[in-house]
Amino acid sequence: MKIVVLKFGGTSVADVPQIKxxxxxxxxxxxxxxxxxxxxxxMSGVTNNLIDLVKRTSDFPPYSxxxxxxxxxxxxxxxxxxxxxxxxxxxxxxxLGWQIPIVTDNxxxxxxxxxxxxxxxxxxxxxxxxxxVSGFQGVSSENKITTLGRGGSDTTAVAMAAxxxxxxxxxxxxVDGVYTTDPRIVKRAKKLDIITYEEMLELASQGAKVLQAxxxxxxxxxxxxxxxxxxxxxxxxxxxxxxGNNMEKSEISGIAHxxxxxxxxLSGVPDQPGQAAEIFGSLAQFxxxxxxxxxxxxxxxxxxxxxxxxxxxxxLTAEKTIKKIQKKIGFNKFTSxxxxxxxxxxxxxMRNQSGMANIMFETLAKNQINIHVISTSEIKISVxxxxxxxxxxxxxxxxxxxxxx
Ligand code: ASP
Ligand code: MG
Numbered sequence: 001m002k003i004v005v006l007k008f009g010g011t012s013v014a015d016v017p018q019i020k021x022x023x024x025x026x027x028x029x030x031x032x033x034x035x036x037x038x039x040x041x042x043m044s045g046v047t048n049n050l051i052d053l054v055k056r057t058s059d060f061p062p063y064s065x066x067x068x069x070x071x072x073x074x075x076x077x078x079x080x081x082x083x084x085x086x087x088x089x090x091x092x093x094x095x096l097g098w099q100i101p102i103v104t105d106n107x108x109x110x111x112x113x114x115x116x117x118x119x120x121x122x123x124x125x126x127x128x129x130x131x132x133v134s135g136f137q138g139v140s141s142e143n144k145i146t147t148l149g150r151g152g153s154d155t156t157a158v159a160m161a162a163x164x165x166x167x168x169x170x171x172x173x174x175v176d177g178v179y180t181t182d183p184r185i186v187k188r189a190k191k192l193d194i195i196t197y198e199e200m201l202e203l204a205s206q207g208a209k210v211l212q213a214x215x216x217x218x219x220x221x222x223x224x225x226x227x228x229x230x231x232x233x234x235x236x237x238x239x240x241x242x243x244g245n246n247m248e249k250s251e252i253s254g255i256a257h258x259x260x261x262x263x264x265x266l267s268g269v270p271d272q273p274g275q276a277a278e279i280f281g282s283l284a285q286f287x288x289x290x291x292x293x294x295x296x297x298x299x300x301x302x303x304x305x306x307x308x309x310x311x312x313x314x315x316l317t318a319e320k321t322i323k324k325i326q327k328k329i330g331f332n333k334f335t336s337x338x339x340x341x342x343x344x345x346x347x348x349x350m351r352n353q354s355g356m357a358n359i360m361f362e363t364l365a366k367n368q369i370n371i372h373v374i375s376t377s378e379i380k381i382s383v384x385x386x387x388x389x390x391x392x393x394x395x396x397x398x399x400x401x402x403x404x405x
Contacts, residue, residue: 003035003125003166007135007157010044011174012231013077016084022172022231023084026130030090035125037164039135039157040081042073047136047150063108064144067137071097071145074134074153082132092130095121097137097145102156104138104146111138111146113155116163133160154215162222169224171211172231177238178203178210180403181255186395188404192253193236196243196348199253202380206344207258216240243348251356252347252401255394261291261342262312263372263384266322267305268332271298278329279306282321288314292342292375292384303332307373309384312338340372341390344382345397357381363400369393 006029013019029036042050050070054061075096082094100121104111121131135153138146148155154171161169175183176191178200183189195203197220204213210228219226219240229237269275280290293308310318315336322334350356360381364371369392373384385393398404 001035001125002033003037003164004029005037005039005157005161005164005166005169007039007153007169007171008041008231009153009171009173010041010046012172013040013042013081014044016080019077019080020084020087023081023088023090025172025231026081026085027088027090030130034167035128037121037125037131037133037160037166038081039133039153039160040074040077041135041153043077046073046076064140064142064146067108067111067147068145070147071134071137074136078132078134085130085132090130091128092132093124094132094134096134097156098139098143100133102138102159104140104148106140106142106144106146108140108144108146110149111140113138113148113159116159118163121164149212149214151209151212152214154212155218158215158218158222158224158226161224161226162218167225169219169226170237171226171228173210173228174230174232175210175228176230176233176235177228178208178240178254180253181394181398182208182257185257185391186255186398188398190403192238194239194241195253197240198243198379199346199348200240202344202346202377203254203256206256206342206346206380206382207260208254208256251349251353252345252403254346255397255401255403256344256346257390257394258342258344259387259390260312261309261338261340261384262315262318263307263309263337263340264315264318264322265305265307265335265337266329266331266333267335268303269306270330271301271304275329276306278325279322280308282325283310283318286314286317286321288318288321292373292382294373309340309342309373339387340384341387341393342382342384343390343393343397344380345401346380348379350379350381359400360397363396364393367392367396 078094085092135156179189201216226240291309296305298304369389
């Protein structure tokens with residue numbers, strides 16, 4: 001029996017007419033003879049409202065109760081969709097994470113899936129029922145509800161596809177696929193027909209919001225046949241494929257930007273072994289992700305400057321943490337800047353093409369855009385620049401890398 005997983009994001013289930021409409025799409029899939037697992041997000045805006053409710057109740061809510069509140073958004077949509085399907089004479093039932101169960105670890109708010117029991121859902125599928133699953137949630141070993149982090153319904157969908165060896169996993173959303181860059185900023189952005197897992201993972205990690213990065217990593221690990229499609233228009237979408245199946249691809253696949261960045265510089269750090277370990281170790285304790293790092297070489301072997309970036313949302317915690325160890329480390333000054341944006345150019349052909357970095361730096365230079373920090377991976381070059389110029393940078397890079405045509 002062929003199993004397909006269809007995932008519908010918040011804008012696709014934004015209101016009752018939308019929910020009824022995707023009911024029809026699901027019915028079509030059933031009539032093709034497929035066993036269907038549907039994963040839904042909360043109606044758009046609902047998760048933000050739930051977070052707001054918790055914040056207004058307490059500054060320090062117990063993590064598990066926080067997750068319990070947040071998970072309710074998806075409970076509503078899965079049940080409403082099951083009701084809509086029932087009206088269309090499609091046999092169905094809704095599933096919460098704990099009913100399947102989707103078992104996670106105990107890190108509330110960003111839980112990791114440990115295993116998915118398939119027996120219960122399989123029996124239901126064998127009875128020709130569509131399984132409508134609440135995305136974003138699971139259950140911990142403490143028998144409490146957990147959530148998978150913002151955008152986590154994508155991860156639920158991919159994990160279900162992997163666990164049930166689904167034929168394909170279609171992610172329905174409000175755009176018709178993955179674009180070369182953000183079309184709201186660069187008018188000439190184009191939809192990609194295909195993109196490799198690695199490229200998609202880099203783009204998602206560097207700020208492209210169309211898929212949760214974790215979901216892409218999971219799809220890559222299990223070879224899940226993943227597509228991104230529009231739930232509003234009947235268009236082919238973007239397929240995420242294995243590297244090697246991409247003969248016709250151009251060098252650069254896309255340009256991502258991330259606004260949630262803060263740059264920190266510690267000046268006059270004594271040039272001794274163990275300093276970086278001390279600084280970054282202290283941030284790791286608070287699960288603060290350090291991204292780009294540069295250390296200037298010391299002229300007199302006495303002191304260096306260390307500059308690095310973290311998510312802007314973690315700046316206050318980072319500042320407190322680092323200032324606490326200022327005496328111990330003995331640096332002179334802490335400075336931070338949030339008026340920065342990270343721009344990343346991604347493409348797997350970069351591996352065997354030289355000169356990509358050169359094109360990037362020359363283009364920025366021509367436009368008088370100053371680079372604060374640079375970092376690279378095998379298939380990505382990122383630069384940190386002032387936020388005043390990020391739209392100009394994206395447009396000129398899009399054209400310099402031949403993506404405009
Ligand atoms: N509702 C959750 C969120 O807004 C999960 C999701 O939509 O994927 O982050
Ligand atoms: Mg999403």
